[in-house]
Amino acid sequence: MRTLVTGGAGFLGSHLCERLLRDGHEVICLDNFFSGKRANVAHLVGDPRFELIRHDIVEPILLEVDRIYHLACPASPVHYQYNPVKTIKTSVMGTINMLGLAKRVRARILLASTSEVYGDPKQHPQTEDYWGNVNPIGVRSCYDEGKRVAECLMMDYHRQNNVDVRIVRIFNTYGPRMAPDDGRVVSNFCVAALTGAEIPIYGNGQQTRSFAYVDDLIEGIVRMMNAEDFIGPVNLGNPNEFTILELAALTLELAHSTSKLSYRPAPPDDPVRRQPDISLARARLGWEPRVSLRQGLEITLEHFRRELGLIRT
Ligand code: NAD
Numbered sequence: 471m472r473t474l475v476t477g478g479a480g481f482l483g484s485h486l487c488e489r490l491l492r493d494g495h496e497v498i499c500l501d502n503f504f505s506g507k508r509a510n511v512a513h514l515v516g517d518p519r520f521e522l523i524r525h526d527i528v529e530p531i532l533l534e535v536d537r538i539y540h541l542a543c544p545a546s547p548v549h550y551q552y553n554p555v556k557t558i559k560t561s562v563m564g565t566i567n568m569l570g571l572a573k574r575v576r577a578r579i580l581l582a583s584t585s586e587v588y589g590d591p592k593q594h595p596q597t598e599d600y601w602g603n604v605n606p607i608g609v610r611s612c613y614d615e616g617k618r619v620a621e622c623l624m625m626d627y628h629r630q631n632n633v634d635v636r637i638v639r640i641f642n643t644y645g646p647r648m649a650p651d652d653g654r655v656v657s658n659f660c661v662a663a664l665t666g667a668e669i670p671i672y673g674n675g676q677q678t679r680s681f682a683y684v685d686d687l688i689e690g691i692v693r694m695m696n697a698e699d700f701i702g703p704v705n706l707g708n709p710n711e712f713t714i715l716e717l718a719a720l721t722l723e724l725a726h727s728t729s730k731l732s733y734r735p736a737p738p739d740d741p742v743r744r745q746p747d748i749s750l751a752r753a754r755l756g757w758e759p760r761v762s763l764r765q766g767l768e769i770t771l772e773h774f775r776r777e778l779g780l781i782r783t
């Protein structure tokens with residue numbers, strides 16, 4: 471099986487490339503290194519079944535592959551708001567290019583969509599049939615609406631051209647290989663706690679997220695790609711919901727840190743609550759997360775200790 475991973479040098483993509491090689495695939499990793507880096511996959515480069523290509527998916531590419539895991543898109547608000555026009559081009563033109571490729575070579579294609587398609591949800595927890603509450607003109611729209619269009623494109627290529635598609639909606643995922651300057655909450659809190667810097671709490675910290683450990687998530691993505699007669703969309707995430715203040719307290723405890731909290735203004739359109747209903751994934755994929763936030767944070771803190779040079783590798 472020859473498998474393409476777009477965004478393969480990013481946080482999730484690099485774990486996925488590793489997993490696919492372990493499962494015996496030939497892996498082509500495509501990345502423009504905007505938010506990912508070569509170092510994330512450097513250890514795979516010697517493997518004769520692994521190929522790394524620098525390419526921007528906004529431009530078409532011709533490849534012969536059987537499967538496409540389409541992950542390329544900056545995922546941290548800091549990254550996707552840096553160049554919002556580029557973000558939406560990546561989701562729209564990039565997804566059209568990948569669907570065109572899938573159609574030409576008859577590959578199965580899986581889109582890494584997001585819980586952000588639910589926006590600031592009015593339904594809690596979120597099920598896949600909820601249409602969402604997204605601001606179409608706000609600062610998060612380049613990402614949220616980009617992914618909503620990407621989902622629409624997947625379904626239209628499926629209905630119109632019979633492309634074999636899969637859609638997963640990923641909820642907040644964390645773990646080793648998140649960059650220290652990624653900007654998402656888990657990496658920010660880990661780095662601040664380990665270096666003694668203030669823990670930045672946006673808003674009052676009562677907003678919630680549900681955090682999935684990367685290994686659990688990758689297992690769900692792979693199961694979805696391999697599922698027959700089920701195209702999704704399917705929620706993948708850990709249903710255990712925490713306030714941002716609870717996450718801060720747990721991070722401080724596990725890092726044995728005395729960092730102080732520092733309250734900052736809430737970013738515009740910051741969703742108030744988020745929790746996946748994963749009944750569909752349980753029923754159709756036999757999947758559910760196994761790693762608790764406490765266990766996953768321990769491993770992630772260890773990663774950041776090494777990354778920050780606080781312990782020897
Ligand atoms: P990431 O930023 O670490 O990875 C994204 C990768 O895509 C990076 O390597 C980046 O360089 C690459 N990329 C971006 N634009 C590109 C382009 N135009 N051409 C080629 N490559 C490009 O983020 P991640 O957390 O690994 O997220 C991966 C995917 O999963 C994204 O599509 C994201 O929307 C989705 N997702 C992630 C989460 C999460 O919590 N990690 C949640 C929901 C959805």
Ligand code: UDP
Pocket residue numbers: 546547642653654655656658659670671672673677679714736737740741
């Ligand atoms: N957040 C925070 N401090 C940070 C980074 C994020 O309080 O240093 C908050 C942010 O306002 C949001 C939540 O944590 O309510 C999750 O933010 P993240 O950027 O990780 O993901 P997303 O908002 O896309 O779910």
